[in-house]
Amino acid sequence: MNATTYIKERFAKEDDVLTAVRQGIKDRDMPSISVAPETGNLLSLLVGISGAKTVLEVGALGGYSGICLARALPADGRLVSLELKQEYADFAHENLKQAGYGDVVEYRVGEALDHLAALEQEERRFDFFFIDADKANYANYLEWAIKLANKGAVITADNVLWGGRVHDETNQEESTTYLRAFNDLVAADPRLEAMMVTTGDGLIVARVKDSIS
Template identity: 65%
Template sequence: MNTSREQYVREVFVREDETLLAVRQSIRDADMPSISVASEVGKLLSLVVQMTGAKRALEIGALGGYSGIVLARALPADGELVSLELLPEYATFAHENLKKAGLGDKVQYRTGEALDSLQKLHEEGQRFDVFFIDADKVNYSNYLDWAIRLANPGAVITADNVLQGDRIFDEGEQGESVVAIRAFNQKVASDDRLESLLLPFGDGLVIARVK
């Protein structure tokens, strides 16, 4: 999607409020990576949660809490977001931002390797209605497998950064993350358990429904 199209979508359909803008600023002030989801992706995630009637959401990768706020806001009053984050300091930072947004009680953070946390969630018998994958790209395919295991029937799985700055189209690009995302996209598209599509929003968003 070219810049003019993105700008049009953002100006007409997406309006970041002061809370979300403050999260972006807090991330910059803390010298954390400025890699929160694009505003239009955030709006789509919110719509997915609301349109599916989801009560439980799982995000893999918390960073500063932007996507956490978008997801938690869209959940019903009795809904819950479980957020997996490798770094405890990032989880604490994200939680503080959700508390400022009045959503601190709707989220549970689990820190450490996401694959370990996913195994634990499975052992606990937990299930989710919406998933958002936005962490280390090398493990996207593994995260997909776990999401399907943890999914309620009809659950929606989303994953960000699946275009890798359009590098996935250049076969000369053989970096670890690019190769991993190519494999992930093919896996999502060909898995008989899923109905899926890649949307050219932001840096690309895969959205899939578990049959």
Template identity: 65%
Template sequence: MSANEYIQRLFGAEDEVLQAVRQSIIDREMPTISVSPEVGTYLTMLVKMSGAQSVLEIGALGGYSGICLARGMSEDGKLTSLELEVEYAQLAHQNLIGAGFGGRVIYRVGEALVSLQQLEAEGEKFDLFFIDADKGNYVNYFEWALKLANPGALILADNVLWGGRVYDQENQEESTQMLRAFNEKIASDDRVESMLLPIGDGLSVSRVK
């Protein structure tokens, strides 16, 4: 048994709601790339511990991470979710409605970088960010998160270990190099305090100073 398998066995239990979300994604033949169960558990914990009331998610897919984030918020909390694909956003919204969070989430469909510009123009600010979208734009999403962050906000990013490829120096695929650059950036950027956690496929946590 690997360390990941051990952690998932102890801390990655899925209830019927989250199991149904995974199945809805499979049924529609969408990519089965939702966050791992233990990462979902940790997302809920981080929202609760930070007291985040305004959360921005970049990458909705079928709503799995959205539910985990919403579960950590109080009844006054708001989740804004950016999603490129209309079909994904529709399924995510359907699943959040089914989980009882339909009234707390707003979806913006289209290129995330465009939506982020619009949010800045509207004066929006957020307490917590979760990045789980196209890997080539992780650094760009991070910079936008800094622009839209309230003091002390958390910026989270999934898949930062990339199946171990980021620390395999023989792997020079573009996506791998992009994620290496992101990891190196958050490790050295003096605007944040950061750590990379080896749960799921790697989760980074940065706190805005």
């Protein structure tokens, strides 16, 4: 038994709700790129520990991560989820309704960068961010997250190990180079306290320092 299997068996067993979401994604021929069960469990834990009431998710897919985020919100909590495709947002919302969180989430469909600018215009602020979308814009999503962050907000981003490709110096695929640059950016940003966790496909966990505006 390897370490990943050991952890999954004890700390990250999927319940029927999440198993159904994963199967539904497969049945609809959607990309099978939901977060790993252990990553979903960690996201729930982080939202709860941070005491977040407002969460912004960039990339909804079928709602797997959305359920994990919503589960840890307090009764008055709110999740805003940005998704490029209407069909994905609709399916994600259907799944959150089935899980009992349909009234907690607000979906905004279209280019995430446009919606992020709109949220700034609306003076919306968030306590927790989860980035899991197109890798080319990870750096842009990070900057927007910092702009939209309440003091002390937590910013997370998935796939930062990219199946081990980011630390393989011979791999120069475009998506790999974007993620490699993103990781370096987070590590060096003076506005953040950050760590990379090897859970799942790698998760960046960063806290926005209280000293920034």
